[in-house]
Amino acid sequence: MAPSQPSHTPNLDKLIKSLRVQSLEASIESLIFLLKRRQVKGDECARATAQILRQVVAKSKWHDVDQLLSRVQSAGLRLTQAAPHEPVIGNIVRRVLGLIRDEACEDRNADDLGSEAASDIQSLAPTAPPPQKPALVPIRPAPSILTTGLQVSKSMFNLLSVADPGDTPMTGASTPMSQAQPASVHALRSEVMDGIEEILDEIHQADDQIASFADIQIHPGDYVLVYQPSRTVEKFLIKAASKRRFTVIIGSLDPPSPSATEAPYAALRKKLNAAGVQTINLASNGLMAYIPRVNKVIFGAKAVYQNGGLLVDSGSCIAAHAAHEYLKPVIVLCGVYKFCPEDPSDEVSQGALGNPSSFVSYGNGQAVNGLEIENTVTDYIPPELVDVYLTNLGPQTRHHLASILADHYKTEDIGFSFQLGEP
Amino acid sequence: MAGESNGAPPSGASIAQVAAPAPANEPLAATNPEKLTPAQLKAKAKAEKAARRAQVKEARAAVVTAPPTSQAGGAGADAKGGKGKGKQDGQLGGQGKGGHLHAHRPSVSGRRPSMPPVERDVRGGIPECFSHISMAKRIPLSQAHKDVHPAVLVIGQQMATFALKDSISRLRATLLAFRKVIEPYETPKGNSLSRHFVPHVLNPQIEYLTECRPMCFAMGNAIRLLKAKVNKFDIDTPEDEAKEGLLEWIDFLINERITLAEYVIAQNAAQSINDGDTIVTYGRHRLVEKTLLGAKKIGKSFDVTIIDDPYELGGQELATVLREAGIDVVYSPNLGGLRPKVAAASNLFLGGEAIFANGALQAPSGTADVAMAAMNAGAKVIVLCETINFDRERVSVDALTYNEIDPERCTAESFRLLFDNTHDKYITGVITEFEFGGGNSPAQAILALLRKQEDPLIA
Numbered sequence: 073m074a075p076s077q078p079s080h081t082p083n084l085d086k087l088i089k090s091l092r093v094q095s096l097e098a099s100i101e102s103l104i105f106l107l108k109r110r111q112v113k114g115d116e117c118a119r120a121t122a123q124i125l126r127q128v129v130a131k132s133k134w135h136d137v138d139q140l141l142s143r144v145q146s147a148g149l150r151l152t153q154a155a156p157h158e159p160v161i162g163n164i165v166r167r168v169l170g171l172i173r174d175e176a177c178e179d180r181n182a183d184d185l186g187s188e189a190a191s192d193i194q195s196l197a198p199t200a201p202p203p204q205k206p207a208l209v210p211i212r213p214a215p216s217i218l219t220t221g222l223q224v225s226k227s228m229f230n231l232l233s234v235a236d237p238g239d240t241p242m243t244g245a246s247t248p249m250s251q252a253q254p255a256s257v258h259a260l261r262s263e264v265m266d267g268i269e270e271i272l273d274e275i276h277q278a279d280d281q282i283a284s285f286a287d288i289q290i291h292p293g294d295y296v297l298v299y300q301p302s303r304t305v306e307k308f309l310i311k312a313a314s315k316r317r318f319t320v321i322i323g324s325l326d327p328p329s330p331s332a333t334e335a336p337y338a339a340l341r342k343k344l345n346a347a348g349v350q351t352i353n354l355a356s357n358g359l360m361a362y363i364p365r366v367n368k369v370i371f372g373a374k375a376v377y378q379n380g381g382l383l384v385d386s387g388s389c390i391a392a393h394a395a396h397e398y399l400k401p402v403i404v405l406c407g408v409y410k411f412c413p414e415d416p417s418d419e420v421s422q423g424a425l426g427n428p429s430s431f432v433s434y435g436n437g438q439a440v441n442g443l444e445i446e447n448t449v450t451d452y453i454p455p456e457l458v459d460v461y462l463t464n465l466g467p468q469t470r471h472h473l474a475s476i477l478a479d480h481y482k483t484e485d486i487g488f489s490f491q492l493g494e495p
Numbered sequence: 496m497a498g499e500s501n502g503a504p505p506s507g508a509s510i511a512q513v514a515a516p517a518p519a520n521e522p523l524a525a526t527n528p529e530k531l532t533p534a535q536l537k538a539k540a541k542a543e544k545a546a547r548r549a550q551v552k553e554a555r556a557a558v559v560t561a562p563p564t565s566q567a568g569g570a571g572a573d574a575k576g577g578k579g580k581g582k583q584d585g586q587l588g589g590q591g592k593g594g595h596l597h598a599h600r601p602s603v604s605g606r607r608p609s610m611p612p613v614e615r616d617v618r619g620g621i622p623e624c625f626s627h628i629s630m631a632k633r634i635p636l637s638q639a640h641k642d643v644h645p646a647v648l649v650i651g652q653q654m655a656t657f658a659l660k661d662s663i664s665r666l667r668a669t670l671l672a673f674r675k676v677i678e679p680y681e682t683p684k685g686n687s688l689s690r691h692f693v694p695h696v697l698n699p700q701i702e703y704l705t706e707c708r709p710m711c712f713a714m715g716n717a718i719r720l721l722k723a724k725v726n727k728f729d730i731d732t733p734e735d736e737a738k739e740g741l742l743e744w745i746d747f748l749i750n751e752r753i754t755l756a757e758y759v760i761a762q763n764a765a766q767s768i769n770d771g772d773t774i775v776t777y778g779r780h781r782l783v784e785k786t787l788l789g790a791k792k793i794g795k796s797f798d799v800t801i802i803d804d805p806y807e808l809g810g811q812e813l814a815t816v817l818r819e820a821g822i823d824v825v826y827s828p829n830l831g832g833l834r835p836k837v838a839a840a841s842n843l844f845l846g847g848e849a850i851f852a853n854g855a856l857q858a859p860s861g862t863a864d865v866a867m868a869a870m871n872a873g874a875k876v877i878v879l880c881e882t883i884n885f886d887r888e889r890v891s892v893d894a895l896t897y898n899e900i901d902p903e904r905c906t907a908e909s910f911r912l913l914f915d916n917t918h919d920k921y922i923t924g925v926i927t928e929f930e931f932g933g934g935n936s937p938a939q940a941i942l943a944l945l946r947k948q949e950d951p952l953i954a
Contacts, residue, residue, distance in 0.1 A: 358861025445827075451831065
């Protein structure tokens with residue numbers, strides 16, 4: 073359907089294609105519009121944010137680390153404000169900020185080395201070239217250790233670097249600075265961009281990495297209830313289907329629209345059926361009736377908060393509650409990039425409201441006039457209902473979430489939106 | 496096309512239509528008559544249709560070119576004739592054999608090898624793990640047992656099509672139809688009413704009704720009472736007197752257990768609403784509707800949150816009705832955001848289909864989720880239910896023991912159970928027509944009372 077009509081509706085892929093030609097400001101603006109219209113949502117947000125921040129690093133003017141940080145912060149803030157319902161955006165911004173801090177740290181360290189020792193030291197140790205940040209796989213647990221070790225040198229260098237711009241105009245000795253800065257700026261730029269590339273890779277591979285745990289979680293003969301399967305869940309099921317024979321029960325909140333030509337999730341069901349896995353579409357909101365038959369419940373999350381609570385598409389909450397009642401395990405699939413170092417706000421636990429027109433038509437004047445119609449589209453699931461958080465780093469419990477968060481975000485970036493939001 | 500593989504009602508006509516394949520297709524179908532995936536079925540149906548069309552075209556062409564004695568034209572006519580005959584055969588066979596247990600089988604005479612999968616389609620689409628659960632089905636009038644009374648035939652159809660849906664309206668219709676069965680009844684010579692009526696007159700009606708849709712527990716209770724009543728008659732009781740007694744008893748039952756019960760329950764429940772309450776309800780239930788309207792009438796001020804089942808949309812009608820009565824209504828079209836919604840509520844009013852001996856409530860699918868959420872959020876969960884709906888013999892611990900499959904959604908593509916089970920612990924109280932303890936007691940207390948009570952209705 074989509075490819076047949078080269079539609080004029082903007083989408084993420086078009087935006088990414090246009091990134092090279094468009095100016096930075098235009099790109100940011102167009103993503104903000106996409107986010108506001110919810111034409112980019114869910115998992116796409118992460119990718120979009122990373123792409124835009126990559127452009128910010130590449131195209132915007134900055135001369136030192138602090139400028140870069142503030143550029144990224146302000147761009148990130150605009151994006152998060154455009155879509156406050158997508159915490160993933162903030163996560164990516166924090167990741168990039170943390171990345172910049174790390175790179176800057178290493179860079180300065182390298183500079184220190186270079187200035188103190190002669191150039192032959194560098195030639196002696198080519199095995200660990202400081203500018204090339206060791207490709208730490210997507211896990212990236214090392215940075216925190218590195219930074220703590222290098223904290224001192226960083227702060228010392230900070231003195232210098234803050235002083236630098238001030239010195240330059242006064243002394244008029246711009247020649248040495250302009251020689252030194254561009255080189256390090258250039259190096260930092262390419263390192264940060266490499267780092268963002270890694271984040272993009274991580275986002276890209278997360279689904280597959282999660283799927284690789286499928287056959288551990290799903291056993292032969294299982295009845296698996298999946299709720300409104302996202303792409304992550306679909307990949308997971310298809311992967312499991314290649315190894316196991318089980319039955320998938322698909323729940324969803326809303327009935328298929330009368331204009332829909334095929335049953336919901338037809339593509340997924342076809343793939344699963346081809347692999348010998350039975351599928352059943354439930355046409356029901358309530359799930360308590362089916363849970364006794366089910367062995368485990370699987371769904372994807374939009375975000376995981378630091379207390380272990382989940383932001384999900386509404387309805388998954390019903391599944392989680394029902395499963396909890398019958399003591400069936402609830403497995404949540406989510407990439408680590410969805411782990412959010414915040415607590416859920418009140419709005420989150422109330423749920424966001426969506427368009428009610430698919431339930432009560434505008435033609436029904438009486439109802440439109442008299443009724444207050446609340447179509448809740450997101451739900452918050454309290455942590456005690458979740459048994460397993462299956463991430464691209466493997467299965468986790470909520471007791472371990474804090475250390476994952478500590479590995480991925482820097483404390484100074486956690487409240488980045490507040491820092492900028494005040495003035 | 497989708498309708499055919501979707502378990503469309505097994506009316507003889509639709510079966511005959513699907514099952515009139517071109518002869519050329521039959522061997523193909525016969526090779527794998529057992530297991531056909533929906534996709535295969537669809538493909539097959541498509542092929543058959545194409546073949547049929549081709550045949551008709553051929554025949555037409557033949558008729559045009561050589562009207563009177565064309566070989567091809569003859570074949571085409573044959574095929575059509577065969578189709579018609581098959582349909583007729585089926586109906587005649589159904590009547591002749593009269594066994595309504597096999598009511599739909601004769602229409603699928605063994606003559607056609609491609610038939611079995613089509614026949615299986617009625618229940619064959621049901622996923623294996625739910626195949627033990629019963630389902631309503633439409634039985635063509637012509638295939639019903641000859642002893643079934645016309646009034647019962649009608650309500651049988653209405654039940655199968657869910658025109659009569661909830662337990663009480665089914666019970667009322669059944670009792671009224673039984674009145675019509677009793678009125679013209681004459682005991683054959685050498686027999687007495689108490690010996691003859693139940694096995695020869697009443698049972699066929701009951702069997703037919705069960706065939707159309709599994710009986711609800713209220714019907715089961717009423718029929719048990721009715722049979723007990725008949726058995727109590729002395730053999731020597733004059734027929735007129737016995738009939739009179741039965742008719743009176745049925746009227747009494749309808750009055751006491753349905754009409755008055757409804758009134759009393761609605762009144763009790765309305766009294767339990769306090770000013771400023773937020774009442775949540777799920778879907779549309781007669782008793783809840785009556786309660787809320789009654790409470791408004793006696794001047795209580797409260798507002799209502801209706802949580803609906805998007806597959807039924809009964810809540811929307813209720814919302815409009817309440818709105819017209821001047822009650823503030825928040826309408827939630829599905830179970831999304833359930834937790835915050837019930838957390839803001841003081842009471843959850845639920846209607847029930849039945850209450851089991853262990854206190855579990857059988858109610859429209861989704862009720863259990865709402866009740867659990869409400870209880871966890873600290874709201875009171877109050878069930879409105881007539882005592883005739885209490886089942887004192889069956890115990891149900893999960894919804895897969897006693898349930899029904901929605902005949903409209905009985906395939907893997909779209910599957911739905913009509914009821915679910917709300918555990919005793921998620922029900923604060925049940926309001927029945929019994930007026931003790933404010934009429935607001937846990938289900939177990941009412942069950943205990945029911946058990947102790949010798950049913951006064953039989954005596």
